[in-house]
Amino acid sequence: MPDPGTALRSTSVPQLLAEIADVGTDPVRGGYSRPVYGAAESDLREWFTEHAGRRGLDVETDRNGIIWAWWNPRRLPLQNAVVTGSHLDSVPGGGAFDGPLGVASALAAVDRLTASGIRPTRPLAVAVFPEEEGSRFGIACLGSRLLTGTLDPARAARLTDADGTTFAEAVSRHGLDADHLGRDEEALRRIGLFVELHVEQGRGLVDLDQPVAVASSVLAHGRWRLSVFGEGNHAGATSMSDRRDPMVAAAAVIGAARDVARSRPGARATVGRLVPVPGGTNVIASRVDLWLDARHPDDVATAALVAAIGERATAVAAEEGCTVTLTEESLSPAVRFDVPLRDRLTGVLPTAPLLATGAGHDAGVLATEVPTAMLFVRNPTGVSHSPAEHVEDADTDLGAEALARVLHDLLGPGGERLTGQGPADG
Ligand code: GLV
Numbered sequence: 001m002p003d004p005g006t007a008l009r010s011t012s013v014p015q016l017l018a019e020i021a022d023v024g025t026d027p028v029r030g031g032y033s034r035p036v037y038g039a040a041e042s043d044l045r046e047w048f049t050e051h052a053g054r055r056g057l058d059v060e061t062d063r064n065g066i067i068w069a070w071w072n073p074r075r076l077p078l079q080n081a082v083v084t085g086s087h088l089d090s091v092p093g094g095g096a097f098d099g100p101l102g103v104a105s106a107l108a109a110v111d112r113l114t115a116s117g118i119r120p121t122r123p124l125a126v127a128v129f130p131e132e133e134g135s136r137f138g139i140a141c142l143g144s145r146l147l148t149g150t151l152d153p154a155r156a157a158r159l160t161d162a163d164g165t166t167f168a169e170a171v172s173r174h175g176l177d178a179d180h181l182g183r184d185e186e187a188l189r190r191i192g193l194f195v196e197l198h199v200e201q202g203r204g205l206v207d208l209d210q211p212v213a214v215a216s217s218v219l220a221h222g223r224w225r226l227s228v229f230g231e232g233n234h235a236g237a238t239s240m241s242d243r244r245d246p247m248v249a250a251a252a253v254i255g256a257a258r259d260v261a262r263s264r265p266g267a268r269a270t271v272g273r274l275v276p277v278p279g280g281t282n283v284i285a286s287r288v289d290l291w292l293d294a295r296h297p298d299d300v301a302t303a304a305l306v307a308a309i310g311e312r313a314t315a316v317a318a319e320e321g322c323t324v325t326l327t328e329e330s331l332s333p334a335v336r337f338d339v340p341l342r343d344r345l346t347g348v349l350p351t352a353p354l355l356a357t358g359a360g361h362d363a364g365v366l367a368t369e370v371p372t373a374m375l376f377v378r379n380p381t382g383v384s385h386s387p388a389e390h391v392e393d394a395d396t397d398l399g400a401e402a403l404a405r406v407l408h409d410l411l412g413p414g415g416e417r418l419t420g421q422g423p424a425d426g
């Protein structure tokens with residue numbers, strides 16, 4: 001059987017990414033802004049569907065908006081499938097690779113598998129998950145959370161974007177029925193395991209001088225809304241001694257979050273978004289909403305970190321005469337990827353190091369349901385969620401080749417035994 005790594009390559013990953021290089025460019029922020037179900041992300045969904053069709057894959061969109069493209073040359077029952085894929089939405093002003101690299105690499109891997117002449121013992125699906133970043137509706141990995149039932153579908157339907165459009169309205173414009181969102185037993189039953197390839201979002205591979213890694217774990221992480229309440233008033237008519245300005249309190253809250261996280265090894269706290277209400281240059285705000293992203297390797301320590309930030313925020317805001325509320329928006333426990341599957345990947349890729357990540361992924365959400373694993377591809381800048389994110393062309397092809405080898409191993413004789421072993425060993 002020809003080696004999937006050396007077999008004929010129909011389309012290279014750089015070619016695939018070049019096709020979408022102009023989709024969703026952001027002239028204001030730089031990089032790409034591809035919010036889920038916006039024009040750019042919808043164009044990318046069409047681009048993917050067209051490529052899947054060209055390869056003879058059967059494409060369907062499930063009731064949670066996840067696209068599944070099936071490669072099943074032997075017409076096997078749709079169960080115990082090997083699933084790969086990623087997402088096509090981006091953060092505001094994001095890079096070209098976070099998400100699309102995994103999707104393009106999956107297509108390139110299918111080309112290699114087809115050319116290898118393998119007789120797969122189980123079906124393969126390429127999945128594209130909506131709203132992985134949570135940039136539009138606030139909750140990351142929305143598609144996989146709905147699929148697995150870890151997010152209440154009624155709550156998801158009510159989520160709103162910055163313009164007041166609800167998730168229910170957005171999905172209905174894309175032919176989905178908001179009443180049918182939620183845990184999908186049938187879709188879950190089809191998945192035997194999930195392997196997601198992703199750009200590395202730190203400097204791990206650069207420092208190790210390696211192109212591809214196998215993931216070991218994901219930090220616990222979540223999002224909290226910190227609202228700071230003061231007194232809205234006139235910027236000119238209100239003396240400096242007569243103010244309860246929540247913007248000033250918010251500045252102190254952000255510093256406090258940084259100080260609390262710095263005092264706890266392994267902790268991360270970020271306020272990347274701040275919304276003053278009503279938000280006018282000559283208006284002292286009445287309220288400021290801060291979005292706190294907090295992470296730590298340990299679930300209990302994550303909860304303690306957020307509680308400590310809440311306490312400090314209350315204290316520093318009080319010094320400005322302001323009050324604070326803290327609301328959890330989403331929480332993802334720490335993930336240790338499935339050890340037998342991980343070992344299988346490192347068996348196929350013996351030089352690939354194991355790497356932990358601080359970034360969240362759909363593979364982390366799915367880990368509660370099926371064995372999941374990830375491959376990371378070197379990012380020479382070590383920067384992500386920024387236009388500076390980068391992958392060299394040669395490394396994108398090495399990544400696709402690594403993915404193809406892994407999929408070949410899992411699809412071939414013996415691969416079918418690797419399933420149903422449940423999530424990581426603790
Ligand atoms: C997604 O990239 C996240 O880690 O927030």
Ligand code: MN
Pocket residue numbers: 087098099132198361
């Ligand atoms: Mn991603």
Ligand code: MN
Pocket residue numbers: 091098133359385
């Ligand atoms: Mn991301």
